[in-house]
Amino acid sequence: MSMDQALQTYIEESHGLLEEMEAILLRLENEPQDDETVNAMFRAAHTIKGSAGLFGLDAIVAFTHVVENVLEEVRDGALSVDGELVELLLECRDHIGLLIAVVAESGGALDAAQTAAGEALAGRLRARRGGAPAHAAGVPAIHESPVAASGGGPVEGDCWHLSIAFGHEVLKNGMDPISFIRYLSTIGDIVSLAIDDSELPGLEEMDPEACYLSYSIEFRSEADKQTIEDVFEFVREDCRLRIFPPPSHLAAFVERLEHASGNTDMLGQLLIEAGILTGHELETALRAQDSMAAGDTGTRPPIGEVLVRDGLVQKEVVDVALEKQRQIRDHKAQEARFVRVSAEKLDELINLVGELVIAGAGASLLARRSGDAALHEANSAVANLVEEIRDGALKLRMVEIGETFNRFQRVVRDMSRELGKDIGLEIGGADTELDKTVVEKIGDPLMHLVRNAMDHGIEAVEARVAAGKPAKGTLRLNAYHDSGSIVIEVADDGGGLKKEKILRKAIERGIVGPGQNLSDSEICNLVFEAGFSTAEQVSNLSGRGVGMDVVKRNIQALRGSVDIESAEGRGTTVRIRLPLTLAIIDGFLVGVGKSSFVVPLDMVLECIELSEADRQIAAARSYVNLRGEVLPFVRLRDEFEIKAPPGKRENIVVVQYGGQKAGFVVDELLGEFQTVIKPLGSVFRHLKSISGSTILGTGEVALILDVPALLQLGVARDAQRLVRET
Amino acid sequence: MEATLRIGARHDNGLCKLRIEGELTIYNALQIRDGLLEHLASSQDVEVDLGGVSEMDTAGFQLLLAAKREGARLGKTVRYVSHSPAALEVIDLYNMAAQFGDPLLISARQ
Amino acid sequence: MAKTIMVVDDSASLRQVVGIALKGAGFDVLEACDGRDALSKITGQKIHLIISDVNMPNMDGISFVKEVKKMASYKFTPIIMLTTESQEAKKQEGQAAGAKAWVVKPFQPAQMLAAVSKLIMP
Numbered sequence: 009m010s011m012d013q014a015l016q017t018y019i020e021e022s023h024g025l026l027e028e029m030e031a032i033l034l035r036l037e038n039e040p041q042d043d044e045t046v047n048a049m050f051r052a053a054h055t056i057k058g059s060a061g062l063f064g065l066d067a068i069v070a071f072t073h074v075v076e077n078v079l080e081e082v083r084d085g086a087l088s089v090d091g092e093l094v095e096l097l098l099e100c101r102d103h104i105g106l107l108i109a110v111v112a113e114s115g116g117a118l119d120a121a122q123t124a125a126g127e128a129l130a131g132r133l134r135a136r137r138g139g140a141p142a143h144a145a146g147v148p149a150i151h152e153s154p155v156a157a158s159g160g161g162p163v164e165g166d167c168w169h170l171s172i173a174f175g176h177e178v179l180k181n182g183m184d185p186i187s188f189i190r191y192l193s194t195i196g197d198i199v200s201l202a203i204d205d206s207e208l209p210g211l212e213e214m215d216p217e218a219c220y221l222s223y224s225i226e227f228r229s230e231a232d233k234q235t236i237e238d239v240f241e242f243v244r245e246d247c248r249l250r251i252f253p254p255p256s257h258l259a260a261f262v263e264r265l266e267h268a269s270g271n272t273d274m275l276g277q278l279l280i281e282a283g284i285l286t287g288h289e290l291e292t293a294l295r296a297q298d299s300m301a302a303g304d305t306g307t308r309p310p311i312g313e314v315l316v317r318d319g320l321v322q323k324e325v326v327d328v329a330l331e332k333q334r335q336i337r338d339h340k341a342q343e344a345r346f347v348r349v350s351a352e353k354l355d356e357l358i359n360l361v362g363e364l365v366i367a368g369a370g371a372s373l374l375a376r377r378s379g380d381a382a383l384h385e386a387n388s389a390v391a392n393l394v395e396e397i398r399d400g401a402l403k404l405r406m407v408e409i410g411e412t413f414n415r416f417q418r419v420v421r422d423m424s425r426e427l428g429k430d431i432g433l434e435i436g437g438a439d440t441e442l443d444k445t446v447v448e449k450i451g452d453p454l455m456h457l458v459r460n461a462m463d464h465g466i467e468a469v470e471a472r473v474a475a476g477k478p479a480k481g482t483l484r485l486n487a488y489h490d491s492g493s494i495v496i497e498v499a500d501d502g503g504g505l506k507k508e509k510i511l512r513k514a515i516e517r518g519i520v521g522p523g524q525n526l527s528d529s530e531i532c533n534l535v536f537e538a539g540f541s542t543a544e545q546v547s548n549l550s551g552r553g554v555g556m557d558v559v560k561r562n563i564q565a566l567r568g569s570v571d572i573e574s575a576e577g578r579g580t581t582v583r584i585r586l587p588l589t590l591a592i593i594d595g596f597l598v599g600v601g602k603s604s605f606v607v608p609l610d611m612v613l614e615c616i617e618l619s620e621a622d623r624q625i626a627a628a629r630s631y632v633n634l635r636g637e638v639l640p641f642v643r644l645r646d647e648f649e650i651k652a653p654p655g656k657r658e659n660i661v662v663v664q665y666g667g668q669k670a671g672f673v674v675d676e677l678l679g680e681f682q683t684v685i686k687p688l689g690s691v692f693r694h695l696k697s698i699s700g701s702t703i704l705g706t707g708e709v710a711l712i713l714d715v716p717a718l719l720q721l722g723v724a725r726d727a728q729r730l731v732r733e734t
Numbered sequence: 735m736e737a738t739l740r741i742g743a744r745h746d747n748g749l750c751k752l753r754i755e756g757e758l759t760i761y762n763a764l765q766i767r768d769g770l771l772e773h774l775a776s777s778q779d780v781e782v783d784l785g786g787v788s789e790m791d792t793a794g795f796q797l798l799l800a801a802k803r804e805g806a807r808l809g810k811t812v813r814y815v816s817h818s819p820a821a822l823e824v825i826d827l828y829n830m831a832a833q834f835g836d837p838l839l840i841s842a843r844q
Numbered sequence: 845m846a847k848t849i850m851v852v853d854d855s856a857s858l859r860q861v862v863g864i865a866l867k868g869a870g871f872d873v874l875e876a877c878d879g880r881d882a883l884s885k886i887t888g889q890k891i892h893l894i895i896s897d898v899n900m901p902n903m904d905g906i907s908f909v910k911e912v913k914k915m916a917s918y919k920f921t922p923i924i925m926l927t928t929e930s931q932e933a934k935k936q937e938g939q940a941a942g943a944k945a946w947v948v949k950p951f952q953p954a955q956m957l958a959a960v961s962k963l964i965m966p
Contacts, residue, residue, distance in 0.1 A: 017857040
């Protein structure tokens with residue numbers, strides 16, 4: 009007899025069973041059949057499924073399982089038979105026949121159309137089923153043979169300790185401890201075995217067919233606790249089994265507990281999940297707990313205590329599990345204190361609050377004009393509340409930066425391995441909060457800085473040791489609040505920037521004039537200059553230039569600034585300063601003709617009046633003399649093609665951006681102004697010189713100037729003019 | 735086929751020589767226990783020849799253990815000799831060669 | 845002398861596959877297609893383990909186990925019931941009748957061998 013022959017038998021047998029099924033179905037359609045006949049039909053499907061499993065014909069098992077479930081309900085009277093069901097079952101019978109022909113006979117698989125047809129049938133079958141238990145609905149998995157287990161490998165000489173007291177009935181049930189012990193030795197080594205016969209009565213008093221023995225076994229195995237327990241599954245109800253893990257498992261258990269998924273906060277379940285306790289052991293302990301609660305003392309001891317008392321789990325492990333349980337519960341409690349709100353809804357709210365601020369400003373203006381003191385007062389109260397609401401609404405969108413920082417753990421780990429360096433990541437100020445929209449945008453620049461620091465900042469191990477530094481380099485991410493901004497630092501304890509080389513290179517590239525006198529800080533910050541390219545790999549500083557200008561631009565786009573500080577040989581710190589939120593801007597309001605513009609306040613250096621003399625000179629050129637310095641300027645009137653003629657007076661708002669100073673020529677200075685930014689509609693996206701808009705209290709729109717873009721436009725035009733003039 | 739068992743006994747000067755022929759298993763446990771009790775009562779020392787044991791299980795093993803203890807309790811000796819491979823295997827597995835190994839047990843595994 | 849296992853199931857192919865696995869492990873195998881057939885074949889044999897399906901024509905597994913447990917020469921013989929996951933009640937019934945071991949259908953030959961090895965050695 010071979011498996012091939014057995015398969016042949018299976019095919020023939022299945023044909024016979026399918027014919028029987030068909031015959032019964034046809035009879036069933038016309039008249040009710042007796043129980044045995046219906047059962048025979050169920051059995052046919054059951055048999056086809058069962059044997060298919062033996063041959064590993066999973067497709068047949070899966071489909072027949074659904075049929076079997078329906079037939080089971082028919083047999084049990086839970087499902088009544090009608091013409092439609094018979095028709096459906098006949099189709100299923102044919103599909104099984106097809107499966108047998110294709111899968112069993114030819115060893116193939118159904119094609120897509122056939123598979124789909126089968127799925128449709130299974131779907132219809134499931135639909136016919138009434139209140140079927142959920143478990144039966146799924147397709148059964150072929151039960152895999154027990155696989156030797158997870159869990160830490162045993163240390164040499166480190167044994168499981170098994171204590172088994174067999175119940176009196178086991179021998180009569182045909183269960184011989186000898187067999188279990190032999191089986192045990194197939195999944196490990198029995199190091200020693202001792203028999204306890206203290207329960208064995210005298211020869212005359214004993215029941216020779218009963219079992220009185222207990223066993224203590226020292227067992228060395230890589231199997232896990234469940235696998236070991238399963239050896240005794242057939243006598244599980246008839247014996248007292250204790251499985252003590254090897255001492256070396258203690259550490260592994262503790263570790264597994266610490267990494268528990270947090271899906272459960274029940275102590276017993278936690279221990280089961282970590283493979284420390286088996287389901288059966290927990291049930292026994294819970295029963296013991298119940299009986300203690302029902303006993304004389306009437307108190308219910310904690311389950312942990314019961315487990316330790318019964319020696320099922322070591323006290324140290326229970327302590328760790330309790331701690332983990334506390335953590336999970338804390339976490340849950342914390343979750344319960346939070347409400348999840350979609351970011352979209354928050355944005356909507358903040359938008360509305362923005363409108364409210366603007367509308368409030370309008371109302372205040374009217375109230376002031378009306379001269380009604382009481383109205384004015386009531387309005388200021390409203391305005392104050394609106395301001396509080398605005399701040400509160402913005403705070404809702406604040407998130408901790410810790411999560412962003414933590415993502416770098418993996419990056420640092422992987423990259424230090426790649427680079428062959430030993431680098432640790434330290435995180436500080438993880439609980440510092442900032443606007444979610446800022447967090448989303450800061451990831452890329454941070455990644456760039458972290459990579460740069462690891463690749464070019466921190467030296468190779470040998471170099472570090474030679475320099476008398478610890479072999480392990482440290483990268484530090486830190487965040488803190490500083491006067492309305494958030495500061496994020498990326499610091500390394502690497503070699504630092506080589507200022508001399510930077511300066512030399514900057515001069516080579518024409519970024520710095522040969523005679524220019526620069527401070528250390530100014531030199532360091534040269535690495536952010538666009539022209540500071542790094543085609544040539546010079547020591548570890550050159551890399552720092554890679555894309556640093558891009559980083560700077562990204563940060564400035566967030567209305568932030570970046571600064572670098574470095575001590576040669578000791579390390580480098582890049583400091584990013586960002587506004588806490590992108591939704592609000594501290595602006596400086598200026599007027600040109602009837603139009604209003606907002607200049608971001610942090611870029612405004614000073615305002616000066618454009619004197620009559622300057623105006624005349626300035627008419628011909630685009631710079632003025634500011635205390636002996638050349639100050640290029642941009643006329644907003646020209647820039648935005650405002651037709652209204654200039655007023656009697658003109659002013660210059662001096663702005664600074666990226667170490668570059670410039671002026672904007674405007675008519676009126678209207679003062680500081682905090683406002684909510686409204687993004688421009690997509691129609692205006694291409695407008696380079698405007699970054700957003702806001703609505704004034706009067707209902708008028710003010711455009712927010714994109715200072716960097718304006719300056720660049722100015723520079724470009726100057727260059728053109730120079731070309732023309734020469 | 736009924737489980738076969740034969741207990742042969744030969745008395746010699748207060749020493750009873752028993753021979754168990756057949757299965758030393760739960761199926762014969764009652765019968766063997768009764769035989770052991772009977773001979774232990776009538777003799778000073780009992781020597782059980784296990785050479786004819788064709789099969790042995792935990793019930794059989796437990797009987798040997800109980801008989802040995804019973805003998806000690808009565809101030810008599812119970813000795814097992816000429817262990818068959820089937821008997822040796824169980825005694826070995828149970829690590830009880832020291833207790834059951836009289837007069838000299840040569841482990842089947844050695 | 846090899847030990848003998850009786851396989852009782854109405855599926856010839858199941859009996860054959862289980863038979864192949866058991867013979868491969870060094871057992872002798874006796875087949876029966878239902879409870880009644882098994883009872884007629886069991887007397888006068890020396891069988892060390894019985895593997896029986898539950899749902900069979902003529903005589904089902906539960907009745908068969910009850911009969912076997914009444915026989916002097918088989919009352920202590922271990923019995924493996926072939927149960928189905930949805931039939932927890934049948935498994936309980938089988939255990940009460942005296943079949944203390946079980947294997948859940950559908951199973952693979954290796955699983956059957958593992959269950960058998962926990963009960964007897966060839």
